[in-house]
Amino acid sequence: MSFEITRTELVWPGKYDEDGKRREVERVSLPFQVIERVNESRATREAEKTRNPSLFDIWQGDSGETFEDGWRNKLIWGDNKLVMSSLLDQFAGKIDLIYIDPPFATGSDFSFSAPIGETDQVSVFKEQSLIEEKAYRDTWARGRDSYLDMLSDRLVLMRDLLSPGGTLYVHLDYRVDSHVRLLLDDIFGDKNLRNSIAWCYTGPSRVNRDFPDKHDTIWRYVRGEGHYFDPDAPEARLGYAKSLKAASKATGIYSARDEDLDYDEYDARGKLAEDWWSDVTPVGRIQTEDLKYPTQKPEKLLARIIASSCRPDGLVADFFGGSGTTAAVAEKLGRRWISSDLGRFAVHTTRKRLLGIEGCKPFEVLNLGKYERKYWAVVTFGEDLDNDGLVSLYEYVAFVLKLYGAQPATGLQHLHGRKGSAFIHVGAVDSPVTIDEIVACVDESVALKAKEVHVLGWEWEMGLHDPITDEAKKRGVKLVLRQIPREVMEAQAVDKGDVEFFELAYLDVEIVPTKKKYEVVAKLKNFVIPNPELVPDDVRSKIRKWSDYVDYWAVDWNFSDDTFMQGWVTYRTRKDRTLDLASDPHAYDAPGTYNVMVKVIDIFGNDTSKIIPVKVD
């Protein structure tokens, strides 16, 4: 058989199916859950409360395109493939600018560093071990194909999200820039490549047998004709190397060209930056910006991109958001934004970064929650064979048990496995673990004369923690509640053994009335991470008191559905390491019973919440 090659294209294993057909990009649309609303005015918050509360506050996509119409910027926690395909319903053809800085390999960044407590001692929480590094390199050695597979699907989705006048910037280094350019040519058309930008920087290097790598490549593609570009945006312009005025005086050359030329104006306006940018310093050398997020990019870089390529009321997105540089710069330049990342530390870093921007407009934190998990379970463990709405339960439970280091147990009703002498129950993938469910596990353990039971869950019925463990203790059973971490859904994390099941943290909060009418303050009294053995030694050695584990805490004074409406917040910053343990006072308008919800985010990016009913009279 002979075949004719008719065009140049990049081919990698996985691009075509067995029949030689280009694999289609799957477009799954899942609903978003709003888990948190930040910086809303009090009036808006109160108005929201009067809506019909639902168990999960699903984002309906019914807000308008301006803040006046109810638009809120969006920080989304989840895998960007599902996030983007779920955004298509509302945003196909609506995003004006997308910037991405995809990691060299897939998956979130597990290692990160942060200061601990009031000191400025920085600890790296999860340094790659040699074995992990090797695993990473091995994956990569096999993995350029899967990298291209990963990215090509996502680039197709980005193209579909871009507006007709929209622009995409893809930030890469020498290892993959040429491959990705060919991918982009395929997806966007080579005529839509408008720039190959070289971001050049300098810095120390250990390389001395080659020239040190000191530039990145940023491909700039437009969606089609009529793209937006503002050559006059000040961020896109540079000062002349030599003042034109001075030059004209010295040589007379310029004055000969145009006598009416206003040199001061020319000098002030500068020239449009060329496609190599050497005036942007890397973050490591900008103390005021550095959040110690390993791959953080400088704001000046994003400012040039956003100011030149997104109209003033336009929408900017970054689907590999990291520390939130794109969102922060879009916020400062008054553009609307969407940022997503699958790492919890990335989402938390972005949330804090935005809160630190003066006048930051309202934004919401969303995820695909149980829908994403259910989708993952169906893809990983197979379809709902008995048609009862549950995914292949047995395999799901066996998988979680294995990651937890437990063996399956048969013939029991609620208990699924054993680990040493403890029995294990695995919570459903798509619903919270309920109090009844835990009581049933404790009952069964009592009947089996077991002394210890571990319940693993993704989400928990609110407020169940303390009384239920005490109750079990009275019945002679040690009850341990552990969180199934999101990393369970990341094949790479699982392969690397990066999955820890933390015990639910213990949080003690008091709501205290002040002398003023209907006024209260919230006080954080204690926060305990029950698995100190899972905390890396170097972090543990720097912890002096319980509050050192707390990075951020916030209060919703009137929690009424599943969305946390941030009413008061405090957090540590790089500059100010102190943390208030009492909130500002909050005055209610009227007497009544209110549910106060307090949310703590610890230094690992995990959150723990507690609801405290208060009677105000």
Ligand SMILES: C[S@@+](CC[C@H](N)C(=O)[O-])C[C@H]1O[C@@H](n2cnc3c(N)ncnc32)[C@H](O)[C@@H]1O
């Ligand atoms: C190179 S960093 C981006 C850094 C960012 N430009 C900044 O200035 O902070 C890449 C980010 O992509 C995230 N990521 C990797 N795979 C992802 C995926 N499938 N979905 C969403 N985020 C992903 C990682 O967690 C990481 O934070």
